[in-house]
Amino acid sequence: MTKQNTAILSQWWQPQALALDECWQYSVGPITLYFKRCLQEWQFSFERQDQAETNFSTVSQSAVCLPELLTSQRFIFRHSPTSFRLTPKLLERPVVIKTRQPVSIPAGEQNVFYISSPVCIQVSLEQPQTILLEISIQRLSDTWFGASTEHGQLCYADKTHARQSLAEIPARPHRAVTAVTIENRSDKMLTIDKISIPLPYLAIYGRNDGSLWTDPITLQHEGDSSLTRFKISKELPAGLSSADLLTAPRELPDKNNLVRAFTGIFSQ
Numbered sequence: 001m002t003k004q005n006t007a008i009l010s011q012w013w014q015p016q017a018l019a020l021d022e023c024w025q026y027s028v029g030p031i032t033l034y035f036k037r038c039l040q041e042w043q044f045s046f047e048r049q050d051q052a053e054t055n056f057s058t059v060s061q062s063a064v065c066l067p068e069l070l071t072s073q074r075f076i077f078r079h080s081p082t083s084f085r086l087t088p089k090l091l092e093r094p095v096v097i098k099t100r101q102p103v104s105i106p107a108g109e110q111n112v113f114y115i116s117s118p119v120c121i122q123v124s125l126e127q128p129q130t131i132l133l134e135i136s137i138q139r140l141s142d143t144w145f146g147a148s149t150e151h152g153q154l155c156y157a158d159k160t161h162a163r164q165s166l167a168e169i170p171a172r173p174h175r176a177v178t179a180v181t182i183e184n185r186s187d188k189m190l191t192i193d194k195i196s197i198p199l200p201y202l203a204i205y206g207r208n209d210g211s212l213w214t215d216p217i218t219l220q221h222e223g224d225s226s227l228t229r230f231k232i233s234k235e236l237p238a239g240l241s242s243a244d245l246l247t248a249p250r251e252l253p254d255k256n257n258l259v260r261a262f263t264g265i266f267s268q
Helices: 255-262
Strands: 025-029 033-037 039-050 060-063 071-077 085-088 093-107 110-118 120-126 130-136 140-144 154-162 175-184 188-197 204-206 212-214 217-221 229-231 244-247
Touching: 025 085, 033 120, 039 130, 071 130, 085 204, 085 244, 093 110, 110 154, 110 188, 175 188, 217 244
Parallel strands: 093 154, 175 212, 175 217
Antiparallel strands: 025 033, 025 060, 033 039, 039 071, 085 120, 093 188, 110 175, 120 130, 140 154, 204 212, 204 244, 217 229
């Protein structure tokens, strides 16, 4: 087992209650969040770790106080709510994933790839629910994805190993996995070096083991003269047990938007 698979995960999206003047530290992968509940306010700060993605775990524990070197935000109430909740949300733009090596699929074949993307954290208080803010766990660079500078959309950029086995997926609490089925229905070899994951149109699910998953997607390639056919499924990928819906899609799927999301993926 690699170091990446030794991370300790938990369902970090469960609510956490704090007593008055209690401080709490919550680490989700490379980001650490700090909370303090006072009689009439909540204080919050966070920091990101700049390091390679190894042994990323989930840590929830009491803290002595909020770090003095971090800028804190204060949220004022007549009577402060007792609990906070961290909710994973998918990014507000599609993510263009570049494979580390080109992937070729022969004519008539299909493959399932498991591709992950970093999530955002929505910070809220409970009873009544009050959304405080949303934080991206990992900063991604901007990129343009489409057939030309006039036809396409602004996306985020990331890289992937395009894993083909559930057993190969590393345990990372800050990334949600999308099962992408690619069907080559043309009569030629299909070569892929990038793919756009339409995250705003996907829901996010949490499993008991602490892993995050999105709706699976299927892409069907039928040749140069044909548009890509696509499908967003509401069923978990084969080999996975039940999961809880955590966040609905940010946007409702629109056929034209989805066509733009996948334009430019395939080359032969």
